[in-house]
Amino acid sequence: MAQQVRGVVAPGKDEPVRVETIVVPDPGPGEAVVQIQACGVCHTDLHYKQGGISDEFPFLLGHEAAGVVESVGDGVTDVAPGDFVVLNWRAVCGRCRACLRGRPWYCFDTHNAEQRMTLTDGTELSPALGIGAFAEKTLVAAGQCTKVNPAVSAQVAGLLGCGVMAGIGAAINTGNVGRGDTVAVIGCGGVGDAAIAGANLAGAAKIIAVDIDDRKLDKARTMGATHTVNSREADPVETIRELTGGFGADVVIEAVGRPETYKQAFYARDLAGTVVLVGVPTPEMKLELPLLDVFGRGGALKSSWYGDCLPSRDFPMLIDLHLQGRLDLEAFVTETIELTDVEKAFERMHEGDVLRSVVVL
Numbered sequence: 001m002a003q004q005v006r007g008v009v010a011p012g013k014d015e016p017v018r019v020e021t022i023v024v025p026d027p028g029p030g031e032a033v034v035q036i037q038a039c040g041v042c043h044t045d046l047h048y049k050q051g052g053i054s055d056e057f058p059f060l061l062g063h064e065a066a067g068v069v070e071s072v073g074d075g076v077t078d079v080a081p082g083d084f085v086v087l088n089w090r091a092v093c094g095r096c097r098a099c100l101r102g103r104p105w106y107c108f109d110t111h112n113a114e115q116r117m118t119l120t121d122g123t124e125l126s127p128a129l130g131i132g133a134f135a136e137k138t139l140v141a142a143g144q145c146t147k148v149n150p151a152v153s154a155q156v157a158g159l160l161g162c163g164v165m166a167g168i169g170a171a172i173n174t175g176n177v178g179r180g181d182t183v184a185v186i187g188c189g190g191v192g193d194a195a196i197a198g199a200n201l202a203g204a205a206k207i208i209a210v211d212i213d214d215r216k217l218d219k220a221r222t223m224g225a226t227h228t229v230n231s232r233e234a235d236p237v238e239t240i241r242e243l244t245g246g247f248g249a250d251v252v253i254e255a256v257g258r259p260e261t262y263k264q265a266f267y268a269r270d271l272a273g274t275v276v277l278v279g280v281p282t283p284e285m286k287l288e289l290p291l292l293d294v295f296g297r298g299g300a301l302k303s304s305w306y307g308d309c310l311p312s313r314d315f316p317m318l319i320d321l322h323l324q325g326r327l328d329l330e331a332f333v334t335e336t337i338e339l340t341d342v343e344k345a346f347e348r349m350h351e352g353d354v355l356r357s358v359v360v361l
């Protein structure tokens, strides 16, 4: 029997979001219904509302979530009702050329639930990032659920479902930061701060945080930055070089998603160093660089999709590190709010004084 629950819907481009009644079907083969306990408000939810991601309105927003599996469909063996899980964007297929080569984090054929959730009049909803978790319950592919230690609070666990995992993974998976490395992070929002925390976890010797907002830099210090640069006041490339013996950082992580900050990252790394682009650019952006510099400086220019994470490997590990007191995930939660407050949370996001507002259900 389909169930009716409350959920936050973006009805049309730039229209305010509304709490609506959502119809959640029973899980079909390979699907699961999850009772959501907490879901963070991410910039991507705002992009959906603004029509910046697709025009498949109405959207059911929310995608950084944790909760308890309520029911599963036929053939689901990895999770069972009662399991405490963190949701991820896409279930991997296990059969594509990336999966078969043992690189499931690149899976080229990921999937979400096949059935659609709807409004009570039957209008189909597009769940944000295939999740849709600003809702009391949501329907996902079972492979989007990763079981983690239930001792952690849901508001903290859910963060791993998107921005915090993207940032930590940009440092530890994509950038492969190692003990003693020098690291610079450009852009210290939720993703950049998570990259700082990840670099710290990996044993970086120096972590240089760059932002244009001093409040963000103060916060970055509490996340593990050893040095900060306000790039409105000082040239970030010069300053990063000065702080690294004149050479540049081993790994520079770009967490803004703009050509000018990418160029800073490119020139602020040491010879043979690594640039990681985790910030997401928009379609009209172009990058111009002397090809000779790309060749002559060597090293690696990488993009980081979702922190190159493998949820089944990374979510439980990071939760365990958090529970041991080695990774402060609480620090990312600025406030907890209700389903009815999502529109207000978008406004606060704009003002720049929030790392994460988390809806608690």
Ligand SMILES: NC(=O)c1ccc[n+]([C@@H]2O[C@H](COP(=O)([O-])OP(=O)(O)OC[C@H]3O[C@@H](n4cnc5c(N)ncnc54)[C@H](O)[C@@H]3O)[C@@H](O)[C@H]2O)c1
Pocket: 043, 044, 162, 163, 166, 186, 187, 188, 189, 190, 191, 192, 210, 211, 212, 213, 216, 231, 255, 256, 257, 261, 277, 278, 279, 280, 281, 304, 305, 306, 307
């Ligand atoms: N690759 C992925 O899988 C993935 C996942 C989630 C988010 N993201 C992307 O990561 C980026 C950051 O996300 P967020 O949630 O941290 O956003 P955010 O808005 O919270 O943070 C952006 C930060 O960049 C700073 N900034 C802006 N312009 C700057 C400049 N010119 N120089 C230095 N700093 C500047 C801002 O002050 C802010 O602190 C976004 O592009 C987002 O879409 C990527």
Ligand SMILES: [Zn+2]
Pocket: 042, 043, 044, 045, 063, 064, 162, 163
């Ligand atoms: Zn997100």
Ligand SMILES: [Zn+2]
Pocket: 092, 093, 094, 095, 096, 097, 098, 099, 100, 104, 106, 107, 108, 109, 110
């Ligand atoms: Zn695959």
